[in-house]
Amino acid sequence: MSTTLSPSAARVQALLDSIGLGHHVVEHEGSTRTSEDAANSVGCEVAQIAKSLIFRTKETGRPVLVVASGANRVDEKAVGRLIGEKIERADPEFVRESTGFAIGGVPPIGHAVPPLVLIDDDLLRLETIWAAAGTPNAVFRLTPADLVSMTGGRVESVRKA
Template identity: 50%
Template sequence: MAEGNTTHRSTSGSIARVEQALRNLGLDRPIKHFGASTRTSADAAAAIGCDVAQIAKSLIFRAQTSNQPVLVIASGSNRVDENKIETALHDRIAKADAAFVRDQTGFAIGGVAPVGHTGPVKIFIDRDLQQYDVIWAAAGSPNAVFGVSPSELERITGGQVIDIKP
């Protein structure tokens, strides 16, 4: 682990909501907090001391027909082929703005966790994440993450594992 990170329990806000969701889902995972932002995959990997590909970056889209939020949990080293998401969703998608993300998930861009959303979210998981023992996901804040195995991520999110790369 990089120097300067801390592991502790939160008492309020988005991070606490993620911790509670994890416990409710049968995972007691500590949240790692960093002094610097882990908003980008490269920032997170540097802070954690892992490969960029082990970062489970959260990208939120808006389904055009249903207006439902669509969360794509992608390997930090991968780009997302939006056509593949549309095919799996059976709907067109559009980029979600910050207000939509906050309203639909309860999280700010840069800290969208895979769990603890304030409403229903359709989730797709990048198949490439399956090759790692541990991946790191946002924990409700741009400077907080938690570790999880790919199979645990699939179980706790109910996400569909697909190939997302162009």
């Protein structure tokens, strides 16, 4: 772990500092890009990884952030029904433009374009979770309640059966 944060991770840390709940970004030597990598790096269950997935609404082109448990696949049709518009997977360019971060390091906060936010209800069953913090090897620990308050997201069932 590094003591000096990379620029993107430092940006997330500054956002967390402004929220004022005492969260700290940790950068690891190895990748935390996948839920499995992140869980191995921090020593938690894959389900405790809050993965930030960016979709794009088909008609209006708005960004949609789904924060899902690392153990779950997202039901894109259900997300479309929940927001009232079909969605599609976002390409890396759209992800970077709308969030300001690259895929694999997208945090749940601080996006360039404020997204519609849905939070996987499975995350709320956990005591603590870990989210990406701006780079493919940076994460921060938080509670599900912190995630909801930070993002203003709607808690919904988004897991693919």
